Amino acid sequence: MVNIKPTASASICGGPWKTSAALFYTEINDIDEVLGAARRALDLTSKGIDVSIRYTGGQGHAELNWTYAEVETGGATVTTTEYYAGRPVGHMIGLSGAWQANEQWxxxxxxxxxxxxxDTAGVGGMEALPGYEVVNVYASYTPRKISGLEVRLDVRNLFDEQYSSRTSDGIGLPSSIVPVTEPGRTIALTTNLRF
Structure with a gap:
């Protein structure tokens, strides 16, 4: 039986500020029956919060987002190999911003x-999941003479961090399981033409 409690959300806009918040809760009784897997008769719960605040003014914007998500089966945090149950996300913070220097840049x-x-320490042989920080930057140019064209330079993972994202399988498990890491510093030059 799936029991999805209504997600509570609110959004407030005032001048250059916009804030929003959402609470979520989902409960699935006997997740293995739903997935057609081996019968352990475990219940799954997924709950959390998402909050954001954004300021838009002048020639740019800045935004801060915080998410906390917890997924449990049988009252214990899911491991990173419970593929269909969910992921042990925990606390995630997102920052973003942009500044429009002029009409082109x-x-x-x-x-x-x-x-x-x-929360994952000691669950199914797992350790605490390590934290990580990843920074991405970009510059985009829109020439006046070609309508709809954008040329963009991205530098993803600017500081060349080695990490496995919270959506990866096998993180926090013994060394016999090697999780896939995300790409290192990546530089991309792209063009986009809208017509």
């Missing part, structure tokens, strides 16, 4: 910060 960036997730 925009500079911006974002950061993803995952705090250490100690």
């Amino acid at each position: 925009t500079l911006g960036g974002s950061a993803e910060i995952a705090l250490e997730n100690e």
Whole structure:
């Protein structure tokens, strides 16, 4: 039986500020029956909160987002190998912003910060999930003479961090399981033509 309690959300806009918040809760009784898997008769719960605040003014904007998500089966945090149950996300912080220097140039960036997730320590042989920080920056150019064209330079993972995102399988498990890491510093030059 799936029991989805209504998500409570609110959004407030005032001048250059916009804030929003959402609470979520889902409960599935006997998740293995739903998935057609081996019968353990475990219940699954997924709950959390998402809050954001954004300021838009002048020639740019800045935004801060915080998410906390907890997924449990049988009253214990899910492991990173329970593929269909969910992921032990924990606390995630997102920062983003952009500044439009003029009609042609925009500079911006974002950061993803995952705090250490100690909820996983001791569950299914797992350790606490390590935290990580990733910074991305970009510059985009829109020439006046070619309508709809944008040329963009992105530098993703600017500081060349080695990390596994919270959506990866196998993180926090013994060394015999090697989780896949995200790409290192990546530079991309792209063009986009809208017509």
